[in-house]
Amino acid sequence: MNDAGPVEETPTSDGLDLSPFRGLRYDPDRVGSISAVTSPPYDVVVRPDGLLHLESADPHNIVRLILPQDADPAARNQQAADTLRRWLAEGVLAVDAEPGLYVYEQRDGSILQRGVIGALRLSEAADGVVLPHEDVMPHIVADRADLMRATSANLEPLLLTYRSNGGATGAAAVVERVTERAPLLSTTTEDGFSHRLWAVTDPAELAGIRTDLHRHQALIADGHHRWATYLRLRAEHPSPSAWDHGLVLLVDTARYPLRVRAIHRLLNRLPPAAARAALTGLFRVSEVRAPLAEALDALAGAAAEGNAFLLAGDGTFHLVDRPAPDLLARTVPADRPEPWRTLDATVLHATLLEHVWGIPEDSPEHIAYIHDTAATVEKAERDGGTAVLMHPVREEVVRELARQGVKMPRKSTSFGPKPATGLVLRTLTL
Known part of the structure; x- marks a missing residue:
């Protein structure tokens, strides 16, 4: 296939609308370690080996929420909901005091990725602002929707990418400034990646990020089934409601190129x-x-x-x-x-x-x-x-097909590094 080359995004007045939220996070004093309670995204866990490994890492590992185990689907989802409620009641998970966006950094040797986690408004984003590039499997969307309904939570962020002009202005300037501060958490997972998370609550910094992102489209790099689930659940609930938004991580690939794997x-x-x-x-x-x-x-x-x-x-x-x-x-x-x-x-x-x-x-x-x-x-x-x-397919090919509205066969690409699951969640009820 011919190299399609980089694609410049056209700024739009109806672009990405990323809102602050009160993050739901593990209390480090209530778990063995933050690393031990994290997991790869649900569809990356190799079952049953990887599942058992994660379950044994810590009794509060997030895999008990994203991949609850029971032969009966309804019982499985109820188990996740009960576990989430219990961890909240016990203080294992706690909601941050004030809403914010979260700057997230992953690093491994020569790889450095930084992005912003927030609650993305779905109504505008569904109409050509967020570009899917793969088909989905209906039974997986149904399964994820059942789990989200039961838990009333976004348990792991989608990975979305956008492209700035590469300069250190707007959202990029805020991200770089924030990462010079002490993080909320810092941990290294067993795959060798270090992870750091910061909360952005200053009104001027929030405005700088949100105004900049509003000019851009985004490509779904990872999480097509969760994206389809967000849209399904938004349609099920009268607006306005918490279901109008979904948890995402936005990465500027002009500054932090992703790897594309098969x-x-x-x-x-x-x-x-x-x-x-x-x-x-x-x-x-x-x-x-x-x-x-x-x-x-x-x-x-x-x-x-x-x-x-x-x-x-x-x-x-x-x-x-x-x-x-x-x-x-x-x-x-x-x-x-x-x-x-x-x-x-x-x-x-x-x-x-x-x-x-x-x-x-x-x-x-x-x-x-x-x-x-x-x-x-x-x-x-x-x-x-x-x-x-x-x-693997090159990112520029994926992006160009997505801009044409052409979806690739399901599970065609794996962008990364993927965000660790369990660092920050979003509850729709608190």
């Missing part, structure tokens, strides 16, 4: 040998006799020339590339722009899953979406399924 697929019921056999005469299939890191390098090289995937699951790696042109002509919808038709995710879903392997993309029994590369391979080898490893 989300891999685990085909639970398709053995690797059967997956490869079905590709005969349709794709080129080549064994890669190398460790995972070198196999991914081979995937990157092939992806620069065209559609390419890496299959794993039986102790070997196989590069799948050079699809037959007539196969793509038969299977990829022709009513979309060429950049969409040539996406690896498009070819995977339209050609491989639907036509070659016959796997329903919205069935958790047949397919899982996993962010961690090594974990995808390990689970495939342990369970006898096929891991389909993907090469």
Whole structure:
């Protein structure tokens, strides 16, 4: 795919409207450590291994709210609501005294990301101001909506990106000034990232951030299902109400570029040998006799020339590339722009899953979406399924498609670093 290049956003009078809120945060004196109660976003937790690890890290780990465990969905959500109420009553979680926006920093070696957490007004943002770039799965939106209704809380922020002119003015100036102060909290999670959080309550600083953001659109970098959930719940509640807003983290990628990684697929019921056999005469299939890191390098090289995937699951790696042109002509919808038709995710879903392997993309029994590369391979080898490893899409391609109103196949990208869940929550009742 051709590089679309950076896209300048057009300032709008109906742009991002970010409001202060009274953050709900852990009392560090009531938990083992702030690090021990945090979690990755709910859809990044590799279950059941990652879930059990987080649950055992601290009895108050946030995973007990975002991923409650019970065979019955209603009981599961009620469990989360009861846990939240108990932690509030016990003082494990407490609401900040005054409303504010929150400056959030993540750092790991050469990676530095800073952004602003706040309550984004949804009515205006839903109308072309916030740009989704992926389709969603209805059953996940329904599940997240049930959990938000039960808890009356935004338990983790979406990750949204916007682009300024790169100068240290407006919101950027406030962010840089705030980070010179003592933070509300500072912790390092087990992945090596350090996290710091500051509250912004000064009226002039709040006005500086909000006025600047009102000129911009935002791209959803992470959290399409939670965004769809916000919009569904807003429509269910008469306005004005707390449901008119949703918790987000806004990052200026002109100053803090995000990494874009792939989300891999685990085909639970398709053995690797059967997956490869079905590709005969349709794709080129080549064994890669190398460790995972070198196999991914081979995937990157092939992806620069065209559609390419890496299959794993039986102790070997196989590069799948050079699809037959007539196969793509038969299977990829022709009513979309060429950049969409040539996406690896498009070819995977339209050609491989639907036509070659016959796997329903919205069935958790047949397919899982996993962010961690090594974990995808390990689970495939342990369970006898096929891991389909993907090469990431460039951010500028994602943004340009989103500006055209074209959505990529679900789970096409993973932007990061993602905010840690559990540092600041938003309750809709206090």
